[in-house]
Amino acid sequence: MLQPHGLEGMGPEHSSARLERFLQMSADDPDYFPPESEEFAVRQLHDINWIVANTSTPANYFHILRRQIALPFRKPLILMTPKSLLRHPEARSSFDLMSENTEFLRVIPEEGIATDNPANVKKLVFCSGKVYYDLKKARTEKNLEKDVAIARVEQISPFPYDLVKKECAKYPNAALCWSQEEHKNQGCWTYVQPRFNTTLNSSRDVRLDIRSRVYDRETTA
Numbered sequence: 001m002l003q004p005h006g007l008e009g010m011g012p013e014h015s016s017a018r019l020e021r022f023l024q025m026s027a028d029d030p031d032y033f034p035p036e037s038e039e040f041a042v043r044q045l046h047d048i049n050w051i052v053a054n055t056s057t058p059a060n061y062f063h064i065l066r067r068q069i070a071l072p073f074r075k076p077l078i079l080m081t082p083k084s085l086l087r088h089p090e091a092r093s094s095f096d097l098m099s100e101n102t103e104f105l106r107v108i109p110e111e112g113i114a115t116d117n118p119a120n121v122k123k124l125v126f127c128s129g130k131v132y133y134d135l136k137k138a139r140t141e142k143n144l145e146k147d148v149a150i151a152r153v154e155q156i157s158p159f160p161y162d163l164v165k166k167e168c169a170k171y172p173n174a175a176l177c178w179s180q181e182e183h184k185n186q187g188c189w190t191y192v193q194p195r196f197n198t199t200l201n202s203s204r205d206v207r208l209d210i211r212s213r214v215y216d217r218e219t220t221a
C-alpha cells in the first residue's frame with residue numbers, strides 16, 4: 001500500500017499518512033532484541049504482522065518492491081511515498097545500484113567524509129525518508145560534514161536492531177539523536193525511542209541514551 005506522506009502544506013497528496021498509526025499496530029516487541037544470525041532479517045519479516053518502510057532513494061524503492069514479490073511468504077507492505085521526492089534533484093540512483101548483487105538496504109549508513117574519521121564525529125543523526133535531504137543540506141551549509149553523520153532507517157518496522165547497533169558502534173564519541181519532519185507525537189519517534197534503547201542496552205560497546213535527543217516539530221492534534 002503506497003501512502004502519500006509529507007508535511008508540505010500542498011493538499012491531500014502532500015499530507016501526513018499518519019505513519020504513527022501503522023507503527024502502533026505493528027507486532028514488534030520494543031523490549032526484545034532478536035538473536036542475531038544470518039537469517040535475522042528474514043526471520044523478522046516472517047514474524048511481523050506487516051512491514052512499514054519509508055525509502056529515500058529510487059534504488060531502495062525498487063528493491064523493496066522486488067523483495068515483496070520474491071518473499072516466500074506474504075506480508076502486507078505499508079510504504080510511505082513523499083511526492084516531493086518525485087523530482088528532487090538528489091533523490092536519484094545509478095543503475096548499478098539496481099543490478100546484480102544488490103538488495104534492499106534496511107539502513108543506509110553515512111556515506112560522506114564523516115566516515116573517514118568516525119572517532120571525531122560529534123553527532124550521529126538517525127532519520128527516515130525525505131527529511132534526510134533537508135538534514136544533508138543543512139549540514140553542508142553549516143560545514144559540519146566531518147562532525148555529523150546521518151544514517152537513514154529505510155525499514156522502520158520490523159525495526160533493524162542489528163544494523164542500528166552496528167551504526168552506533170562506528171561512532172563511539174558521538175551523541176545519538178533522532179530527527180523527523182513530523183510533530184513529536186506523530187511520525188516514528190514514539191516507535192523508535194524504546195527500540196533504540198533496547199538496541200543500546202544489548203551492547204556492551206555502546207552506552208548512549210537518546211531519550212532527550214529528538215529533533216522535530218512540537219506536539220499537535
